[in-house]
Amino acid sequence: MSEGFGAKVPADVERPDRVLAGLTARQVAILAATAATVYGQWWVIGRVVPLIVFAVLAGPLVVAGIALAVGRRDGVAVFDLARAALAFRMRARRLHTRPPGTGPAAPGWARERAHYSRYPCGRTGQLRLPPHAITDTPHHPAPLACLDLGTSGVAVIAAASTVNFSMRTDTEQYALIGCFARLLHAQTGPVQILIRTHQIDLRPALAELADSLGRLPHPTLRAAATAHHRWLSELATDTTLLTHQVLLVLREPTHLHTTQPGFTGAVGSGRRVAAVTRLAQRLDDARRTLAGAEITLTPLSPEQAHAVLATCADPTRDPTHGWTHSWEHTP
Template identity: 40%
Template sequence: MSWAQPVRIPADVDQEDRIVGGFTARQVAILGGTAGLLYAAYMLLGEHVPLMAYGVGALPMALTGILLAIGRRDGVSLDRYVLSALRHQRSAKALVSESGNIPPAPAWIAARPVPRLAPLRLPARGVADDGLIDLGPDGVAAVAEVSTVNFALRTPDEQDALVSSFGRWLNSLSGPVQILIRAAPVDLSETINNLVDSAGALPHSALKAAAHEHAAFLTGLSARHDLLRRQVLLVVREPCAGAGGRDAASARALRRLEEAARLLSGCGLTVRPLDAPATRALLASCFGPADPPLPTDQLATPDEVITTGEHR
């Protein structure tokens, strides 16, 4: 009985295939295009320009082609890096939350140089009252926060049970799902204030002193270190295609979260779907992780005019 020769899978599955002399198709195209341009230039100018002068002029072009083909920066090929830099240079830097035509600037602003404006296009169009994220043509997404378990402290039998329960949930998936582990900053100011406020109601002076000492310890800890907490998020997405459109997609997304909560409970995990305020706070923290959360009563709607010191 003969066995097929095993195939070695590279560690980087996204690595491009090398087709000629250790070069990828992209590198061959760049080098071949550069060589073709140099040959065409030689055929046009060879009879009119000395060979030495042509070589001096062609050397920068040849070096540029070689660098674009084999050069890399921050893990990105140099040709893609240059194209991204050119697109960034030509793109508008001032983005506004306007989906249609951007109105012209007022007269009192137009007197000064105004940068070119462009609409800010984000994947999320908004957050519904039930906490679902509207992704526009891509459907809807539901987000839930998941607790964690200490896998290393479990016995081998318990670890096998956890893996089996998690595998059953993976086998039950019927659509796209994302498991996101993020580090979120921790604000201890509310805890410290509650500790100081409740210290006065303690029956013994030693307890009051201990409460104030612990509050001082937490204050110093927050001042010396950037406190972070690990947050595990489960995101499910449902397209709007089919009968029912967005309402049906929303119902399917919520039902998938309920199924995940039921199946992952066998692993000792708690799945808590995020409501609308929590989802908005999560999206806002993703744009500014280091910024403190803003009170919801101080946020203006997109169509409100914001004046100095207040919004109305």
């Protein structure tokens, strides 16, 4: 691509607005609270203790307030780091997929070791994954999986093909960038582009090849196909084959304040149906837009979405074995 093409993007696109003296509203609130606390301490004890003693007592509070307000580490505000550390400390450390009391109990030696361990494991809790159910989208020509995210809305997943960008001419590269820009500008809701690495399952290809061996007309062709089948079998056994997959995830919030999962509930069912309809329209618009860049967008069926979520949660698990005890799969 020619050197004349370029665009300036801010380093922090989510930086909040400055409201006073180059400070954000949160920074002003922290500094104001710190100043009010120090003034309150001076009003209470400032008249009965020497000034140097009050400075020693109030100094750590002032330093902590300034650090929380304007301090940054590795590009992240100290306030955000402190909030994340506090949230991590308060939440459960060990999560399980079964409700308490429904699964098999741990062996006695394990419970005894955990009780007398020098390093306590912390609180335990139930693992609650975002998808509550995977359903088929009605009134859609192709099978389309719709993920019920509860109060976070609904989402659909589509697999996108790839194109070679570096081997295109400048004009073609401009066209590809323009197509991608139109896709981003056309989005009316949250969107995620996920590039993941997963293992290749050669068993379907091997089964199809083995089934076609007897139908080949010439012995030489059958021998070549048999040798190729043997080579693929050895490759699948001795080597871990990896590939990349590009997924486009579209989400539509429902602004529904309910904890009941699924699409069949009476509360908010109309909003969910409307959100699913908007998702299907957004997916069709994205498919038509990416077609101009020679990118094929294929919506995932409920079975395919179930396998993708299972392998994302446990990459070492065989996706053909399904996934249970994590979310409900509604066919």
